[in-house]
Amino acid sequence: MAIAVIVDYNEDGLQFSLSILKSIGHFEDVYGFSCPDEACCFIKERGCDVLFVETEVKGLNCFVLINKLRKIKQDILFIIMASNEDYAYEAFQKGVIGYVLKPLSLESIAKTIGKLEKLHRSQRRIVP
Incomplete structure (x- = not known):
């Protein structure tokens, strides 16, 4: 089991994403943030295995955030x-x-988690 973090500027979208990920039951813990800086602080302190991130979060491009987080923890899956x-x-x-298109669905998230599991098996990495 792993820790997942969601970063989404839209509070309704964030709550919806959280509910989907929690309902799947694949992750040990799922945390959500609407502020990228808060997510970075959390990840620095607690860690994260998988990060779900919106393309733009409070004026910050997802790739800027991804690069910043890779410096904190290199093995996060994005x-x-x-x-x-x-x-x-x-x-x-x-x-x-x-890369999951919104609106998220149980099916799209399940398919993405299937990719994570396949990666785990092929690379023998500790991922969800």
Whole structure:
């Protein structure tokens, strides 16, 4: 089991994402933040295995946040949540493991978690 963190500027979207991830029961703990700085502080103190992040959070591009977090903890797996596919190519070029279109659904999250499990088996890494 692993720790997941969600960063989403929209409080309703954040609560919805939290409820989906918690209902799947795949993660030991799931935490949500609407402020990227708060998420960074939390991750620095408690750690994180998987980060779900909106493309833009309070004026901060997701790739800036991802680069900042990689300096804190190199083995975080990143999944971008987006309203469209505009960032998809760049995301995969930068090693993001998943790209989920909003509105999130149980099916889209389950599919993404399936990718994480496949990665775990193929790399023998400790991931969810």
